[in-house]
Amino acid sequence: MKRIYAKEEVCIGCKLCEVHCITQHSRSKKIIKAFREEQGRPLPRLFVEECGPLSFAVQCRHCDDAQCVAACITGAMQKDDATGAVVHDADKCVGCWMCIMVCPAGAIRRNAAQGRIASKCDLCGGEGTPVCVANCPNEALVYEDRGD
Amino acid sequence: MTISYLTKDYEIVRDEKRCIKCQVCARQCANHVHGYDEQYDEMTSDGGACVACQRCVTLCPTGALRVQRSTTHFRDNCNWTAGVQSSIVKQAETGGVLLSGMGTDRPHPIYWDRIVLNASQVTNPSIDPLREPMELRTYLGRKPDRLELDERDGRLRLKTALDPQLKLELPVMFSAMSFGSISFNACLSLARAAKAAGTFCNTGEGGLHKDLYEYGPSTIVQVASGRFGVTPQYLMAGAAIEIKIGQGAKPGIGGHLPGEKVTRTISETRMIPMGTDAISPAPHHDIYSIEDLRLLIYALKEATNYTKPVSVKIAAVHNVAAIASGAVRAGADIVAIDGIRGGTGAAPTVIRDNVGIPIELALASVDSRLREEGIRNQASLVAAGGIRNSADIVKAIALGADAVYIATSALIAMGCHVCQKCYTGRCNWGIATQDPNLVRRLNPDIGTRRLTNLLRAWSLEIKELMGGMGVNAVESLRGNRAHLRGMGLTDTELRILGIEPAGA
Numbered sequence: 001m002k003r004i005y006a007k008e009e010v011c012i013g014c015k016l017c018e019v020h021c022i023t024q025h026s027r028s029k030k031i032i033k034a035f036r037e038e039q040g041r042p043l044p045r046l047f048v049e050e051c052g053p054l055s056f057a058v059q060c061r062h063c064d065d066a067q068c069v070a071a072c073i074t075g076a077m078q079k080d081d082a083t084g085a086v087v088h089d090a091d092k093c094v095g096c097w098m099c100i101m102v103c104p105a106g107a108i109r110r111n112a113a114q115g116r117i118a119s120k121c122d123l124c125g126g127e128g129t130p131v132c133v134a135n136c137p138n139e140a141l142v143y144e145d146r147g148d
Numbered sequence: 149m150t151i152s153y154l155t156k157d158y159e160i161v162r163d164e165k166r167c168i169k170c171q172v173c174a175r176q177c178a179n180h181v182h183g184y185d186e187q188y189d190e191m192t193s194d195g196g197a198c199v200a201c202q203r204c205v206t207l208c209p210t211g212a213l214r215v216q217r218s219t220t221h222f223r224d225n226c227n228w229t230a231g232v233q234s235s236i237v238k239q240a241e242t243g244g245v246l247l248s249g250m251g252t253d254r255p256h257p258i259y260w261d262r263i264v265l266n267a268s269q270v271t272n273p274s275i276d277p278l279r280e281p282m283e284l285r286t287y288l289g290r291k292p293d294r295l296e297l298d299e300r301d302g303r304l305r306l307k308t309a310l311d312p313q314l315k316l317e318l319p320v321m322f323s324a325m326s327f328g329s330i331s332f333n334a335c336l337s338l339a340r341a342a343k344a345a346g347t348f349c350n351t352g353e354g355g356l357h358k359d360l361y362e363y364g365p366s367t368i369v370q371v372a373s374g375r376f377g378v379t380p381q382y383l384m385a386g387a388a389i390e391i392k393i394g395q396g397a398k399p400g401i402g403g404h405l406p407g408e409k410v411t412r413t414i415s416e417t418r419m420i421p422m423g424t425d426a427i428s429p430a431p432h433h434d435i436y437s438i439e440d441l442r443l444l445i446y447a448l449k450e451a452t453n454y455t456k457p458v459s460v461k462i463a464a465v466h467n468v469a470a471i472a473s474g475a476v477r478a479g480a481d482i483v484a485i486d487g488i489r490g491g492t493g494a495a496p497t498v499i500r501d502n503v504g505i506p507i508e509l510a511l512a513s514v515d516s517r518l519r520e521e522g523i524r525n526q527a528s529l530v531a532a533g534g535i536r537n538s539a540d541i542v543k544a545i546a547l548g549a550d551a552v553y554i555a556t557s558a559l560i561a562m563g564c565h566v567c568q569k570c571y572t573g574r575c576n577w578g579i580a581t582q583d584p585n586l587v588r589r590l591n592p593d594i595g596t597r598r599l600t601n602l603l604r605a606w607s608l609e610i611k612e613l614m615g616g617m618g619v620n621a622v623e624s625l626r627g628n629r630a631h632l633r634g635m636g637l638t639d640t641e642l643r644i645l646g647i648e649p650a651g652a
Contacts, residue, residue, distance in 0.1 A: 010591040012176070019170045019209050032210055035168035053584035137207055138591045 001084035002145045004133060006044075006056040011048070011140040013055035017132035018044035024124055024131040038077070040113050045121040046132055047109075057132065057141060060107040060121040062086045068099035068108065077118070083126050093117040152246075153232075153237045155220050158200045160193035166192060166212035173204035173213060178574040178586055201567040203471040203576035235497075246495040249570030249580065251397055251489045251534055251556055258640070259487070259508035264650060266631045267617035275620050277611035283621035286551055288528040289313035290456040290481040308498045311481060312457050314368075314388050316551055317346030318607045319622050320541060322599075323486075323532050323553035324370050324392065324461070326354025328405045328414050328426065329493030329570065330559075331587040334579045339363035339593025344596070345603040350553070351377075353392060353403065353428055361385050368459065371448065374403055374428035376418040380451060388456050388482070389448050391441070393432070393475075394463030396490025396533035399504045403428035404494065409582050442478035449479070455483035464488060464510030464533065465503075469517035470611055476518060476527040477508060483527050484553060485510050490533030491556045493580055494571035497501060507533045508547065512645045515548025515627055524627075538609035547645065548627040561602040562595045 019031070025042040026034030034041065046059035066086045068077045076092035077099055079085075079088045095116035109121040124130040133143040160181060173182040179197040182204060198215060205213045208353055222230040235246060268274035275282070290311040298305045322338045335349075335357065342349040343366040350368040357375015360367070369386030371378055383389055394400065405414075405426035415422040435441050445458050459482035460475040462468065472483050487507025492500065511531045518524040531544040534554035544552050555590075560566065563577035570580035578589030619625045633650040634642050642649055 007591075010588050010593075012589045014172050014175055014207060015170070015205065016172055016209055019172070032166055032168060035170070053588065110212070135209075138589060139594055140591070 001062065002123075002143055003058055003062060004057075004123070004130060005144065005146070006144050007044060007057075007140045008054060009141065010138050011054075011056045012138050013050055014137065015048045016142060017046055017136055018048060019134040020131040021045050021121075037044055042114065043109055043111050043119045045109075045119055046107070058105060058107055059088060059132070060103075061105050062121075062123070063104070064111035067102040067104065071102045073096040073098060080126075083123075085123050085126055086120075087122060088120055090114075090117045092108050098116055152241060153223075154234060154241070156196040156198070156218050157234075158198040158215050159195040159218050160198060161214040161216055162191065162193060163212045163214075165522075168209040168210055168212075170209065172207050172209065176203050176207050176576065178576050178581075178583070185288075192289055199567040200565070201569070201576045202565045218251050225601065244498040247571045248496050248500050248568050249492065249494055249572075250566050250568045251491040252501045253568065254501045256488060256506060258534070259637075259645065260536075260543050262544050262635050262637050263508070263632050263645070263647065264635060265542060265546070265613060265617065266633070267616040272618045274618050275615040277608075277615040280615075280620065282611040282614060283623065284318045284610060286316045286622050287313040288316065288459075288482050288530070288550055290527060291508040291525040293525065302481075305639075312388075312455055313347060314457055314482075315346075316348070318603060318610070319545060319549075319551040320345050320603060320606065321368070321530070321551055321553050322349040322558050323366075323490075323555035323560075324350040324352035324390065325555055326352030326370075326376075326405075327357050327360075327417055328352075328354040328409060328582070330579055331575075331581055331590060332357060332359075332413065333563060333587055333590040333592045333595065334559075335360060336592040337590065337599055338558060339366060340592065340596040341599035342366040344600050347603070348387060350390060351386070354405075354414070354426075355419065356382055356385055357413065357417050363486075370461075372428055373430070373432045375425060376420065376428075379419075383448065383452050383456075386456065388459055389452065390459040390461050390482075391432075391444060391448070391480075393435070393459045394461070394465070394486065395492060396463050396486030396488055396504055396507070397492035398495035398499045399463030399465050400430060400605065401496070406573075411577045411582050414582065438474040438478050441475065441480075445479040459484055459530070461486060461532075463490075463584070464505045464507055465488045466505065468505065468510045469513045472514040472529075473517055473521055473523070476523050480527050482530060482550075483514070484530040484532055486516060487511075487531070487533030487551075489593055491559075492570075507531050507544075508516060509641075511544060511549055512547050512629075512647075516646055519627075538606040539613065541606065542610055542613045542625070543632060545622060545625050546628050546631045547647075548629075550626060557602070558599055561598045562590060563598075 014039050021044040023031045023034045046057045048057050062085050069079050074092045076089045080087050108118050108120045133141045162207045171184050181198045183192045200215045212284045292308045295309040329333050338349040346366050351370050353372030364385035367386045368388045368390050370390045372392040407423045407425045458481040461484040464487045482591050488504035528550035530551050531549040534553050541552050573581050575581040629646050632647040634647050635650045
């Protein structure tokens, strides 16, 4: 399946991926409105990790054998067989955080502001290029099928 | 000194209605102009350190930023302008030589803009480059005085042995920029683009990084007065060798790469200890005459078994025609001339702005002189220093150049905004820096693509311009000054350029 891959050698740590992720998951999907007006701004669903000059964006790997799906007590975390994406149903999530405990990539966060639900990359719905990839100014994020 | 009398050059204007406090500006500015105050949850900007490189403006996702000239107004004075006063203040406070990066920003005349090109009308057909072949291929190197042919079995064979030539698919090469003055990613972008476009990049005086040897066939390796990184392998790796005598931005002086830029890889490439200043002497201490130059040219030819053309790069100075003639007679296969508007990573500002002559005049006088002496075929001419667009290239070729060198244009293609602060090592675009936080900002894939695009766009335009003139090959345009006319130039300037005034 197509996944997002980070090229850490050209990640510049600007965090524009986070900015555009927040915008994409806001109600208006308009950057200035999302940041300046909307209450309960969503969390970014990917996170730039930094250590000295090295940085890269971490996001859900949509694992083939997704441990978060196995650990989810309510069935909120599901593997979409058609696309291969691990999708999260906020309505079913009860905030037990088992997914966070088992995620090997540390790619799931608690979204306390929006009612204690888990927050993770949804590949922007799976249609087209995710906004983090499309807006990375240095092409440090790519969206491609590497057959793994 | 208690306070500095300097006033700031630029101010940041932040549209508070658009700013979303994402802090991209703060994370991107290596000069620490932008910051974020957690206590007050507000962005701060100190324009004093701003160099107007436009990095923050370009990356701001909401277009909330603008850089403008400082609105502090000095009392109007045509002699003692704000710039003149600032220079004096800086020197009064530091006691040092003022440095600058990039080419001069003084309003020296740009003759390219006073020269116009011809086009065919009625009596000679113009050529549509989309429908008919247009030849941009150029060969650089010594051409024989005459060709001798041998006829055997009714077939002609070339008897004359040809000297080694550089084959260019378009008459544009990337000029010398050393690894040290620019980042590895910038060097890699230039090398890959040169290879893709069928032309050459130039190592400058910093040697060839071991990972760039694979691009050797698209590289001209330079031998400068510091001899950094010069080994037999280095000489053999390149397609040609260039002896750097001078540079347009700083004729008559050497180079100085500060020790803090001499990182591990640069020390390995230049073969000097890490952290030591890399100083290129002003002259080559083994070249004090044309005869000495000949010794080095032939030493290099001998070292490479006469398989590579040797170029001599000189700055355009007062006696450039005589110097170029001497270089050709000394055995140079290519003479590169760098004009006063040529760029640099660091030069004393006073030298950059005041020493040398414009490339247009130098090129025309060198071409004329070599023709008069009957030795024009013995070397190719490469014009450098302020070539900004495809029209400049066409005009340079019509004035007598075989090809041009571009460097500033190439840097701009990669992201440079000509802020002239290359010498600080804090290039926000990841080009003129060795800081591991900054070099990653130039993705070599993007750099290569942008450079290749630029060369492609210029190739198309050169073909259009040539087609309009009814010329279908660079070979037919070279030195064809009948295609040029001068506008608003004095009789003396027209005579030196060897062109007629518009209307004549």
